[in-house]
Amino acid sequence: MKPSHCWTLPLLCLGLGTALAAPPAPTTPAPVASAVAPAKPSxxxxxxxxxxxxxYTTVAAEIGAKVQRMPVGEGGSFKTGQLLVSFDCSLQQAQLAKARAELDGAEQSLKTHERLFELNAGGQLEVELARSGRAKARAELGANQAVLGKCSVNAPFSGRIAEQKVREQQYVQPGQALLDIIxxxxxxxxxxxxxxxxxxxxxxxxxxxxxxxxxxxxxxxxxxxxxxxxxxxxxxxxxxxxxxxxxxxxxxxxxxxxxxxxxx
Structure with a gap:
């Protein structure tokens, strides 16, 4: 049964009844951070x-000498065995010639003592000493040849000059770095x-x-x-x-x- 005032104010009561009958609006929940991130397949x-x-390596001098030529400049390319550095080895060449002359003399001395021994004009001791002198001269010659072989530096592999550390006409010491090659x-x-x-x-x-x-x-x-x-x-x-x-x-x-x- 409607209240008495609703007979006189039907629109007011109609609006009031609609308001009372409407359901509450739904609320959106607040976002929550996930503690576990989804795994990636890849x-x-x-x-x-x-x-x-x-x-790559650093090429160093093995003897003390003056740099004569450096045919490949910084950044240049080279092949295996190509000349990279050459030194002025006139002193070493003179020492090699001296060693060869000494070896020739030692061989002649040995031949002479051996001939004298055959003629019973010399003793066995002189022959043995002459042989030792020849062996020493041969060793000196080999040492000088080895030194002269270090008067040039050839490329151990094909590549390029990364850095040139010395210049031509510069005197270098044994062990001094010359080039960085790659x-x-x-x-x-x-x-x-x-x-x-x-x-x-x-x-x-x-x-x-x-x-x-x-x-x-x-x-x-x-x-x-x-x-x-x-x-x-x-x-x-x-x-x-x-x-x-x-x-x-x-x-x-x-x-x-x-x-x-x-x-x-």
Whole structure:
């Protein structure tokens, strides 16, 4: 039964009844941070690395002498066995000639004593001393020949001159560095990876590297895996070689190694 005032104010009562009958509006729950991130089926790991030549060395002087010629300049290419440095070895050549003359004299002396011994005009002791003198002269000649052989430095492998440390007409001491040379026929990348990668990382596996200087991506393959794991960083050193020949790449460039990792 409606109240008495609803007979006189039907619209007011109609609005009041509708308001009383409407259900409450639903509320949106607040977002909650997830404690566990969804696992990736596969992913990529970016690691910084630098291009390095597979073979490189520093060529040093083995004798004290003046640099006479350096036919290949800094940055130049050379082949295996090609002359890189020659020294002024006029003193060593004179010493070699002296050693040869002394050997000739020792041989003549030995022949004379042997002939005298045959004629019973000389003793066995003189013959033995002459033979010792000849052996000594031969040793001196060999030593001088070895020194003269160090008057030129030939390339141990094909490559390029990375740095020229001395100049022509400069006197160098034994052991002094002359040239830094590299074999740039194969460029490698050396970098550290997490040790748990060893469960799937094998030589021959493919990867790619984005070089900063060229802004290009190049293919590469894993070639070597380190022999031990660093217990502090739990990482291992690996090496990869650029797969192919790209003239624009030179040693010292750096970039990002991108290796596809398996599903976690």
């Amino acid at each position: 992913g990529e790991r970016e690691i910084r690395a630098q291009l390095m030549p597979r073979r 074999d740039d026929s194969v460029l490698e990348l050396e970098f550290l990876v997490p040790s748990h990668w060893l469960s799937w990382l094998k030589p021959g596996g493919v990867l790619s590297v984005q070089i900063d200087e060229t802004r290009k991506t190049y293919p590469a393959r894993f070639t070597r895996i380190g022999a031990r794991v660093d217990p502090v960083s739990q990482s291992v050193k690996v090496a990869a070689a650029i797969d192919g020949r790209f003239p624009e790449l030179i040693a010292g460039m750096s970039g990002r190694v991108i290796a596809a990792t398996p599903a976690q």
